[in-house]
Amino acid sequence: MKVFVFDAARCNGCCGCQIVCKDEHCGNDWMPYAKPQPMTGHFWCKVDQVVHGQAPVVKIEYTPRMCNHCDNAPCIAAAPDAVYKREDGLVIIDPEKAAGHAELVDACPYGAIYFNEELSLPQKCTGCAHLVDAGELPRCVDYCATGALRFGDEEDFADEIAQAEVLGDPALGPRVYYLNRPHLFLAGNVWDPDANENIEGAVVTLLDAEGAILSKQETDDFGDFNFKRIDAGGYRLRIEAEGFKTAEREVDLQESLYVGDFPLQR
Numbered sequence: 001m002k003v004f005v006f007d008a009a010r011c012n013g014c015c016g017c018q019i020v021c022k023d024e025h026c027g028n029d030w031m032p033y034a035k036p037q038p039m040t041g042h043f044w045c046k047v048d049q050v051v052h053g054q055a056p057v058v059k060i061e062y063t064p065r066m067c068n069h070c071d072n073a074p075c076i077a078a079a080p081d082a083v084y085k086r087e088d089g090l091v092i093i094d095p096e097k098a099a100g101h102a103e104l105v106d107a108c109p110y111g112a113i114y115f116n117e118e119l120s121l122p123q124k125c126t127g128c129a130h131l132v133d134a135g136e137l138p139r140c141v142d143y144c145a146t147g148a149l150r151f152g153d154e155e156d157f158a159d160e161i162a163q164a165e166v167l168g169d170p171a172l173g174p175r176v177y178y179l180n181r182p183h184l185f186l187a188g189n190v191w192d193p194d195a196n197e198n199i200e201g202a203v204v205t206l207l208d209a210e211g212a213i214l215s216k217q218e219t220d221d222f223g224d225f226n227f228k229r230i231d232a233g234g235y236r237l238r239i240e241a242e243g244f245k246t247a248e249r250e251v252d253l254q255e256s257l258y259v260g261d262f263p264l265q266r
């Protein structure tokens, strides 16, 4: 069974996967898997961009999204005569049997299905089944120069899959796995207002809303700290440095946040 594995740590946001998907499918007929994709309006592969944080700490997250080739696919449930799963796991909308099935667009919880008005046909990523049949990689994977997007047999990716997450409801059995998604960060700076300089080596403790310690780190040469890959929720920050009074601040983290300066008093 085939899987896609995406590693956010390797992605540079070039959008090449999105572009070559269109190059592969716009104007090209890959029957029996796909009729041509229209030039506009469809994104069978779409690289989402989310800007995390505020100056001076900003990170852009890139996430390619395509059909997840779900094992328990709602699109198949919605039109079992027109959508099928291949033995290798790829989910295909039959371009002949699905004609007129506009309702399929709403059947996909990922928004991966688009309607081709000209052909009166729901369409989506085919996993480039025409290339896979020829022993080649999907076009988006073949293009990805950083190795962020990969495709292959599930057993060959077992280690990565064990550490990966899926988008949406895991019960759907999505077959696109995501590694190293950044989630949220909580960053700040610690300084000494009397000396007007940053405090290096201050101990910053991240606690949950109940006061349990989640993580600790020391401020760097510039007095900066940054807790990465954390989820939304209520947190408390505790800052300790020798010769200074301990400072604490509660944070309601709903998006990545640069909390600003922590002046420590002697």
Ligand code: SF4
Binding pocket: 010, 011, 012, 013, 014, 015, 016, 017, 018, 047, 062, 064, 143, 144, 145, 146, 147, 148, 149
């Ligand atoms: S997955 Fe690869 S091709 Fe796509 S945006 Fe990231 S680096 Fe570029």
Ligand code: SF4
Binding pocket: 066, 067, 068, 069, 070, 073, 074, 075, 076, 091, 107, 108, 109, 110, 111, 112, 113, 124
């Ligand atoms: S992501 Fe959507 S279109 Fe793809 S298999 Fe799952 S339900 Fe079907």
Ligand code: SF4
Binding pocket: 020, 021, 022, 024, 044, 045, 066, 124, 125, 126, 127, 128, 138, 139, 140, 141
């Ligand atoms: S596998 Fe093919 S159809 Fe699917 S997103 Fe990649 S290039 Fe597009």
